[in-house]
Amino acid sequence: MRLILSRKGFDSSAGGCPNPVLPDGSLCVLPIPDQASLVRYRDVMFEQRRLDRLVRDLTGGRVRGGHGAHLDPDLIASAYPRADGWRPLLGQTGAAQGHLRNQGVGAGDLFLFFGVFRRAEIHQRRWRFVPGSRPFHAIWGWLHVAEVRAVDQLPTGALPWADYHPHRHGQPHPGNTLYLSSSSFQWPSGTEALPGSGVFPELQEALVLTDPDSRLPTRWRLPSAFFPGGDRPPLSYHSRPDRWLLAPPWCYLTSAARGQEFVLDLDAYPELTDWLTGLLRTGRGGQRPR
Numbered sequence: 598m599r600l601i602l603s604r605k606g607f608d609s610s611a612g613g614c615p616n617p618v619l620p621d622g623s624l625c626v627l628p629i630p631d632q633a634s635l636v637r638y639r640d641v642m643f644e645q646r647r648l649d650r651l652v653r654d655l656t657g658g659r660v661r662g663g664h665g666a667h668l669d670p671d672l673i674a675s676a677y678p679r680a681d682g683w684r685p686l687l688g689q690t691g692a693a694q695g696h697l698r699n700q701g702v703g704a705g706d707l708f709l710f711f712g713v714f715r716r717a718e719i720h721q722r723r724w725r726f727v728p729g730s731r732p733f734h735a736i737w738g739w740l741h742v743a744e745v746r747a748v749d750q751l752p753t754g755a756l757p758w759a760d761y762h763p764h765r766h767g768q769p770h771p772g773n774t775l776y777l778s779s780s781s782f783q784w785p786s787g788t789e790a791l792p793g794s795g796v797f798p799e800l801q802e803a804l805v806l807t808d809p810d811s812r813l814p815t816r817w818r819l820p821s822a823f824f825p826g827g828d829r830p831p832l833s834y835h836s837r838p839d840r841w842l843l844a845p846p847w848c849y850l851t852s853a854a855r856g857q858e859f860v861l862d863l864d865a866y867p868e869l870t871d872w873l874t875g876l877l878r879t880g881r882g883g884q885r886p887r
Contacts, residue, residue: 598785599706600869601697602832602859603687605670606712606737614655615732617717617724622799624737626712627652630660631667634763638666642676654724655717667763670710672738672778672794672883680758685778685794685883687740688748688764693857694772700833700860703745707863707873708776710738711806713814733807734814734852738796739877743779747771778883784870791874792882803876808849817850822868823861824848833860 606616611629619625625643628636639649639662649662668677670687687708689697714735716727746756749769756775759765764773779793797804808818824843825831834853835841842849853859863869 598863599700599702600861600863600866600873601702601706601708602861603670603708603710604712604857605710608713612652612656613659615713615715615726616737617651617655617726618714618800620718624714624735624797624800624804625651625717626710626737626796627655628666628668631665631763633767634665634667635761635766636666636668636677636763638662638664640677641666641668651724655726665763668761669763670708670738670740671762672740672796673881674883677761680760682758684758684780685740686759686762687776687778688762688774689776689858690764690770690773694774696833696856696858697774697860698772700858702742702858702860704742705782706742707782708740708742709736709873710740711736714800731812732814733805734817735800735806736797736804736876738794739880740776740794740883741779741782741791742776743793744777746775746777748773748775784874786867787870787874789874791877792880794883795877795880796883797880801879803879806852815852815854817852818847819850820869820872821845821848822866822872823850829865830862833858835859 607614607627612627616627617625638652639647641648652660672685711734713732715732716730717724718727748764749771764775781790781793783790806817807814808816834856840851
């Protein structure tokens, strides 16, 4: 079984700013802009709030409600109008999909999605980032893979409930791939059923990847069970020993600035199962509409 730390949502290059942590502590992930997408920011919901005002205010008007939104990964049923049969899913293509393929990622593997966040507030009737607050990396959702489907090989009429999804549009590409969520899953050695996908409703310390003592979002503090010592293969893109420092109960990692998908072989890191179980228990599972 593999764990994939997958970077998704707004950042300095895609969208131009961090994702907001709202005043109630909720992690609001903003889909990146996508001119080819059929989805519009004004049509995407976060709790009871549409995203159009948030993206307009936080980007200084560069992104607006009528712009296309790359709603991917798409994890929560209430975020967008759904057709019968909808299920949470992730799309990937290009070099990032090539890396997932080369790492053997497929059914039974677990994506943990992270992004860059910063605290936000309403000031004079507009959203802004809290002055003096710093951006940081945090985990915001997950997806356990039940099926992997190559988009360009789908039969006509297949997965009609996913016709809205941005990876069903644009130019054909042989690497264009959909990862469909399990409804639930269990660890190979366990009996507890966990939701197959979902999001974390609010910020908590366990979700923060960035070292609280660092000014750099890419300086991470992880449980020491992540440390790759001995002959265990390290997290992909992080094979250089000078990226890692072990200081139990933590280890510290200078994470790669580039690359969307970081893959870890969980068979070599069984100690991480308890940490992941505790994390997923605090989340809110994705749901299919009735």
